[in-house]
Every structure is written in C-alpha cells, then in structure tokens.
Amino acid sequence: MSAGPPLAVAAGEERPPAPRRGRKRWTLANVGFYAVVVALSAALLFPIYVIFLLAFVPDHYTIxxxxxxLIPPALTLTNLETGLALSTAPFLPSMYFSLEIAFLVGVIALAIGIPTAYGLSRLSRGIAYAVTTVMFIVNMLPSIVIAIPITVPFIKAGLYGSALGIALTQELLALPVTVFLLVGAFQGLPRDLENQARVDGAGRIRAIFGNLVPLIVPALAASFLLAWMFSWDESTFALILYSTNPTLPVTIFLTVTGRGNPLVGVAFSFVATVPVIILTVILQKYLKGEDFTVGVRG
Amino acid sequence: MADHRDEGRPPAPVAGYLRRHREQLLPVLFVLPALAYVGYFAFYPAIDAVVLSFQTPILSFTFYNYQANVNLGLYTWIANTFWLTLGALALQFGLALGIASIVNRNFRGKRIFATIAILPIGISTVVAGYAFSTIFPGSGGGYAASVLSVVGYHETIYWLQTPAKALLAVIIADSWKNTALVVIILVAGYASIPSTLYQAAAIDGAGPLRQFRYVTLPGIRGFIVIALLIRGAQEFNIFQLALEMIGQYPQLLTVQIYVLYTSGEGIYLASAVASVLLGIVSVFILVVLLLGTRQ
Structure with a gap:
C-alpha cells in the first residue's frame, strides 16, 4: 500500500523523468502548469465540497x-442526527441491506472469477479472446434493458427483492472487471509453479487452490473490494428489483426526490461514503488501465 | 493408459480429438460457470427484451410497441441520448488527455493531484446526482450561480429551461464522476510508449505538441479505443444521474424505458425502447471496433 498511487507508479515505472530544462523553479511555463493543476484540482474537489456543505450546513444556507x-456561515449535525435516528429514518436498515448485497457480490465475483480467470490464463489464445470479448460485451449491456425482462423469472424463482437476486444482477458489472484483474494476476505467475505441484501429485484443483491462489491474494482482495464498491454504488438494478426494503442508494434517491428531507439523505450518505473514498484511495494501486484493456487487446 | 490399448485401431474422431487436446480443453470447464452465468443473467434477458418488444399482452406478434413509441417521440429521445453521449465523451476525453498528461509528468504534488483525480470514483452516483442538482438547479441559482457570481456573472440561468442546458448539466456531472476511469486507462497507454520514441522525436526537433500528435496519440490509440468503448456504451446507458438531475426534461432512452415500465404502459412498450437502445449500443460497439482495429 505504501508504493504510492498507481497513476504515479504506472507513469513513472517505464519512463525516466522528462528531460528538464535546468533547475529553474519558477519559469513562466512552470507557473502556468501549476495554475492548471490547481484549477483542475479545485474543479474536481468542488462537488465533494458541495456534498460536505449540504451535509453539515443548516438548510437555509444551502438548498x-x-x-x-460558498463559505459556510454555520455548521450543524442536525441533518446527520435525523438520518441516524432509527425510529424515523430508513437509512440504517437500507445500509445493512446494501452491505449484505455488496458482500454477496464480492463473494460471487471471486467464486466465479477465480476459476474463470485461471481457465482463461490456460486456454489457447483464440478461445480466451472469444471469452474475454463476451465478458467485455456484458459490461456494456444497458442495466435497465436487462433489469426489466429479468423481473418475471425473478418473481417465479423467489429472487425478486432478495439480497441474492439483486447481487446476482449487480454481479454483471463486477464480474468482467474481476476476471480481467485476476487473469492478469494468474498470467503473472510462473507456469512452472503449477507444473511442479502437479508433478508432486497434486490434482489440478489442488494445484490451483493450494499453490496458485495464495500467491494472488492481493489481487483477490482488490477484486473483492472493487466488486464490493460496484455494488455499493449500483442503483439501476437495485431500483427496478427491490420490493419492500430498498438498498442505500435507492433510499437516498427516493429521499432526495421527494420523500422526506433530502439533506438527511445527503448527510447520511456522505458519512457512509467516507469509508468508500478511503477505499478508493487505497485501491488506486490496483486500478490499472491494463486490466480494463485485457478484453480487446487479446 | 487407454492410449496404448487403442493404438491398433483408429480412435473415434471425437474421443480422439478430446484426448489429444485434453490439456487445452480442460481449462474450458473452468470458464463454463461464468459463461452460464452471463448467458442466463445478461444475454437471455437482453434477447427476451427484443422478443417482448414484438409481443402484445396476449403474446401475438405486433409492431405496435414501436409505432406507439415513435408517436410518443422516440426519435427525439434517440437524438437527446446521442447528443448527451457525444458531449460527455468529448468532455471526458478532453479532460482525461489533459489529466493523464499532467500525471505523466514529474512535479511536486503529483501524488496529491493523482489522488484528487481519482476521488470521484468513490462518491456514490446517487449522491453525486443530488450534489449536481443543487449545483445546476432547474429553478435557477444554486452553487453554479455561487461560483459564477464570484467571477462577476450575476444573471440567473435556469438549467432545465432548454434541452441543451439540461443535457450540459448532466454531461458535466457525468464527466466529473467518470473521467477518472478514462484517465486510468490512458495513463496505462502513456506508460506503454517507450521513452526512446520521445527522445528520437526530440532529436528530430519535434516540440511538445508535435510529440503529442505523432508519438503519444498513435501510441495510445488502442487504449483510446477501449476507453471509448467502455465509456461510450455507459454514456448511452446513462440512467440514474439523468433520472435524478433532469427527469424527463429532456427525455433520454433509458429514462423513458423506466417511465414506460413504471407508468403502467407496461413491459411491452418499455421493451421496444430497450431494444432500440440495445441496437444503438451494439452498432456503436461494432463501429468503434471496426474503426479502432483498422490499420
């Protein structure tokens, strides 16, 4: 985790620092460059600052x-307290439901992703290319197009509104990225590791789970957390497929679009978002562009 | 063992093929669960949507679902979705090329900037949608006005007054949320270009702009194609952000699918619009792949 942001790593690894024109600190070009960097940073941070204002400033200074x-004249915790009040707010039950679903999405991503990624790393180029292309296409199908026809079989199977049902649909977003990430991890392992284990008498399954999987634990953790995050943010399947208990994003959506005080939703969600922001910064290391491009570069 | 016993007579073609290619075919078994999963949960519902779009409630064949949607304004919905996608892709790729170029340089504060650039990924879409609807409120004012008044612009902009303004608001919100993904992919592309190419270009007298045009852009072409595929498809599919920020003013294909589905017009009308969206996304994927891999 201490290796630094991947953007920095990815850019810095292959290429030596750009040739510098001397060591002049404050050339005009330098000042201009930093002005652009500061302006971009401010623009990127502004919406997060607005969320903070909406959450912690009294509503007559916000909505x-x-x-x-832009500078808060006063701060308040009222929005947050209302959001956390168990008796009145639906946020805590929704949060538990979302946690449950996100956990399931992470587990299923690994359960299907590990064998798939292993298989892909051992298949011939042509077949592997075809399968990754299929996964890539799945990633691009509109959620809403899938969510509506799937309601009927879901109701029949008793999956409608259940955590498992919603998790199985959200998995469509998480699985392709999980597979791409894990294929990269498996390909990074020397082929001899598996051969050795099998010469020593381990079956293929034991060779995979006993010898290979322990070596890619960081990639597994990253995929689990990424899948978790995809689910935590997902709201299209969750909106179409919930019955009585909505997920957190859907509850926030319903709150901010008319049922109840929207600021309560924002305050609660901002606090709930802070761990995800931290997670994003940590996961930065694993969010590598190569993983998204496995599908097409073959 | 079986191989030795069978040596005398030619093995059955299928069994023989399977035996000879055992090592290559076994991994297929590992991939099957994923294929079964996406088959049932992605492709089957997608095909089902197309089937439903040609059905009446009594399951007879009809074109009515499409005709009804054309009368409701299907072509306008397509146009709005198209403009939104085009605008969002232009803004995201412009921003991402800039941010990736910055991240690709070495300077003090680079890590902080890289972290700031990636933060929007961690903000929930629903929350971002609400934040942006207070930045660009349809009723005028809002945080956009706060910022504009700082730079001396005091006129009231009603963001839901015209389709163009409403779409612009969604384009900005969506680009804020999703540019980081494009940056991540482009940075990988930058890293894949050998530094010797830049040195050679510099020796030939190429400045930063010409280096960008003749070394960087061709070098990251494949990565741009991938990012374009991922983001383009997601842009056509944009739903939650648009539903939250602008609702039906103007109408997008995804939002109309949802509205038709929930308004009692039924699954059949919604499926027709869904099939149109599916067709557009498929054509988009094909066109980008054809253009991107041609050379």
Missing part, C-alpha cells in the same frame, strides 16, 4: 438559499 454561500 433554501437562491445563491448559496
């Missing part, structure tokens, strides 16, 4: 102000 002040 009930025509041109709301």
């Amino acid at each position: 009930f102000s025509f041109v709301p002040p």
Whole structure:
C-alpha cells in the first residue's frame, strides 16, 4: 500500500523523468502548469465540497438559499442526527441491506472469477479472446434493458427483492472487471509453479487452490473490494428489483426526490461514503488501465 | 493408459480429438460457470427484451410497441441520448488527455493531484446526482450561480429551461464522476510508449505538441479505443444521474424505458425502447471496433 498511487507508479515505472530544462523553479511555463493543476484540482474537489456543505450546513444556507454561500456561515449535525435516528429514518436498515448485497457480490465475483480467470490464463489464445470479448460485451449491456425482462423469472424463482437476486444482477458489472484483474494476476505467475505441484501429485484443483491462489491474494482482495464498491454504488438494478426494503442508494434517491428531507439523505450518505473514498484511495494501486484493456487487446 | 490399448485401431474422431487436446480443453470447464452465468443473467434477458418488444399482452406478434413509441417521440429521445453521449465523451476525453498528461509528468504534488483525480470514483452516483442538482438547479441559482457570481456573472440561468442546458448539466456531472476511469486507462497507454520514441522525436526537433500528435496519440490509440468503448456504451446507458438531475426534461432512452415500465404502459412498450437502445449500443460497439482495429 505504501508504493504510492498507481497513476504515479504506472507513469513513472517505464519512463525516466522528462528531460528538464535546468533547475529553474519558477519559469513562466512552470507557473502556468501549476495554475492548471490547481484549477483542475479545485474543479474536481468542488462537488465533494458541495456534498460536505449540504451535509453539515443548516438548510437555509444551502438548498433554501437562491445563491448559496460558498463559505459556510454555520455548521450543524442536525441533518446527520435525523438520518441516524432509527425510529424515523430508513437509512440504517437500507445500509445493512446494501452491505449484505455488496458482500454477496464480492463473494460471487471471486467464486466465479477465480476459476474463470485461471481457465482463461490456460486456454489457447483464440478461445480466451472469444471469452474475454463476451465478458467485455456484458459490461456494456444497458442495466435497465436487462433489469426489466429479468423481473418475471425473478418473481417465479423467489429472487425478486432478495439480497441474492439483486447481487446476482449487480454481479454483471463486477464480474468482467474481476476476471480481467485476476487473469492478469494468474498470467503473472510462473507456469512452472503449477507444473511442479502437479508433478508432486497434486490434482489440478489442488494445484490451483493450494499453490496458485495464495500467491494472488492481493489481487483477490482488490477484486473483492472493487466488486464490493460496484455494488455499493449500483442503483439501476437495485431500483427496478427491490420490493419492500430498498438498498442505500435507492433510499437516498427516493429521499432526495421527494420523500422526506433530502439533506438527511445527503448527510447520511456522505458519512457512509467516507469509508468508500478511503477505499478508493487505497485501491488506486490496483486500478490499472491494463486490466480494463485485457478484453480487446487479446 | 487407454492410449496404448487403442493404438491398433483408429480412435473415434471425437474421443480422439478430446484426448489429444485434453490439456487445452480442460481449462474450458473452468470458464463454463461464468459463461452460464452471463448467458442466463445478461444475454437471455437482453434477447427476451427484443422478443417482448414484438409481443402484445396476449403474446401475438405486433409492431405496435414501436409505432406507439415513435408517436410518443422516440426519435427525439434517440437524438437527446446521442447528443448527451457525444458531449460527455468529448468532455471526458478532453479532460482525461489533459489529466493523464499532467500525471505523466514529474512535479511536486503529483501524488496529491493523482489522488484528487481519482476521488470521484468513490462518491456514490446517487449522491453525486443530488450534489449536481443543487449545483445546476432547474429553478435557477444554486452553487453554479455561487461560483459564477464570484467571477462577476450575476444573471440567473435556469438549467432545465432548454434541452441543451439540461443535457450540459448532466454531461458535466457525468464527466466529473467518470473521467477518472478514462484517465486510468490512458495513463496505462502513456506508460506503454517507450521513452526512446520521445527522445528520437526530440532529436528530430519535434516540440511538445508535435510529440503529442505523432508519438503519444498513435501510441495510445488502442487504449483510446477501449476507453471509448467502455465509456461510450455507459454514456448511452446513462440512467440514474439523468433520472435524478433532469427527469424527463429532456427525455433520454433509458429514462423513458423506466417511465414506460413504471407508468403502467407496461413491459411491452418499455421493451421496444430497450431494444432500440440495445441496437444503438451494439452498432456503436461494432463501429468503434471496426474503426479502432483498422490499420
């Protein structure tokens, strides 16, 4: 985790630092460059700052102000407290439901992803290319197009509104990325490791789970967390397929679009988001562009 | 063992093929669960949507679902979706090329900037949607006005007044949320270009702009194609953000699918729009792949 952001790593690894024109600190070009960097950073941070304002500033300075002040005149915890009040707010039950679903999505991603990625790393180029292309296409299918026809078989199978049902649909978003990430991890292992284990008498399954899988634990953790995050954010399947208990994003959506005080939703979700933001920063290391491109570069 | 016993007579063609290719074919078994899963949960419902789009509630064949949607304004929905996609892709790729170029340089504060650039991925879409609807409220004012008044612009902009403004608001929100993914892919592309190419270009007298045009762009072409595929498809499919920020003003294909599905018009009308969207996304994928791999 200490290796630094992947953006930095990916860019820095292959290429020596760009040739510098001397060691002049404050050339005009330098100042201009930093001005662009600061302006971009401010623009990227602004919406997060707005979420913070909505969450912790009294509402007459935010949504009930025509041109709301950018510097908060006062801070409050009322929004958050209302959101956490068990008796009145649906947020905590929704959060548990979302946690359950996200956990399932992570587990299923690994359960299907590990054998698939192993298989792909051992298949001939042509077949592997075909399978990755299929996974890639799955990633691009519109959720809403899939969610509507699937309601009927889901109701029949008793999956409608259940954590497992929603998890199985959200998996469509998580599985392709999991597979791409794990294929990379398996390909990074020397082929001899598996051969050795099998010469020593281990069956293929034992060779995989006893000798290979322990070596890619970091990639497994990263895939699990990524799958978890995809699910935590997903709201299209969750909106179409919930029956009585909505997930957290759907509860927030329903709250901010008319049922109840929207700021309560924002305050609660902002606090619930903080761990995900931290997770994103940690996962940065594993979010590598190569993983998204496995599917087509073959 | 069986091989030795069978040596005398020619083995049955299928069994022989399987035996000879055992090592290559066994891994197929490992891939089957994933294929079965996506087959049932992705391709079957997608095909089902197309089937439903040609059905009446009594299961007879009809074109009515498409005709009804054309009368409701299907072509406008397609146009709106198209403009949104085009605008969002242009903004995201412009921003991403800039951010990736910055991240690709060495400077003080690079790690902080890289972290800031990736933060939006961690913000829930629903929450981002609400934040942006307070930045660009349809009723005028909002945080966009707060920022604009700082730079001396005080006129009220009603963001839901015209389709163009509403789409622009969604384009900005969506680009904020998703540019980081494009950056991640492009940075990988930058890293794949050998530094000797830049040195050679510099020796030939190429400045930064010409290096970008003749070394960087061709070098990251494949990565641009992938990012374009992923983001383009997601842009056509944009739903939650648009539903939250602009609702039906103007209408997008995805939002109309949802509205038709939930408004009692039924699954059949919704499926017709869904099939149109599916067709558009498929054509988009084919076109990008054909253009991207041609050379």
